[in-house]
Amino acid sequence: MTNTNLRQWLGISLAGAFLANAIGCQPRYEITEVVLPAEVAALPTPPQLTTNTPRRMVVAMTEQGPASWFFKIEGPPVALAQSETDWTNFLRHVRFADNGQPSWDLPTGWQVLPPRPARFATLGIPADGGVLELAISSLPAGQDVLSNVNRWLGQLGRTEIQAEQLADRLRALPFANGEFLVFDEQVNAGSAVPTPNPPNEAQRVEPKFQIPDGWRFHQASPFVAASYLKEFQGETVQIAVSRMPTDAVSWPTVVEMWMEQVEPPTATRTDWEANARAVHIGGHPAQRIELLDAANGSRAGLIGVRVEVGADAWYFKVSGELSAVTAARDEFEALLDSVTFPQGE
16 A cells, blocks of 8 residues: 555544453563551652553554454564464454454464453464454444544553555555555664653652552563552452653543443443543642543443643552452542642642
């Protein structure tokens, strides 16, 4: 496909695929847990967020009749590189029937993995001594390519791009019924999240807050400053606190990333807009959204808040099984009410 044709094809909206959170072969982080008393917490956040584990994400997307289809692989770059010939050949031979559903011949050694929410199918690809997941999902046709790409870039800790940059970040892959548009990005170990306008330390203000009784500290990700776990109704709920540069990821992209975590199979961001509102956290204007609607088919729940303070955007999020998050809501509200952003400490 020529660059001109690719730009023309990008003029046709594809889907904003709200898939399961962190699809693919994920890094495993060491987990440390301690029981914390109800006291003011200060976050040990670094001056610049980094990733300690290299990751590569490949998403092949195509619009077929009434649906947009997404074939997504994520995991260690070595594993994706070792299996690249196999999964590229697989994509080239995918077929779509008249009813719009895909079919394929399962390559030797691949597995059909158990059903997962919000997925048409999940295939296991042997690679580097483990298994990569190829997640296959669909949404109604006529949604946006740019918002998808920016959401995936956000998952990799990268800044968003503008529409005019889109054609240079994607490539075409021919297959039986047409062409896939392929997103293929990698983030290396130790690489910093890009900051278009790096703040100086005088601009940084870190929050303090009261941790409710019984929550266990859980540092599980290089992109999360701190997180806490507690059981409600037999299910584990997580509160996560994280920071990104204010101009690194837009609020709509954050909402779409959070929607992935509650796996609404048919909902779009527009469906949830009625649940978003402006609030104040620690004396600063903030944005808040609640993803707690079982009517949208989700079995998970999430309440998220973004507050911009100086050069940083801080995120407070509670997530888990829907009824458990609902049960934890009052304690999360108490934490939010306690948040302050002390100056000059």
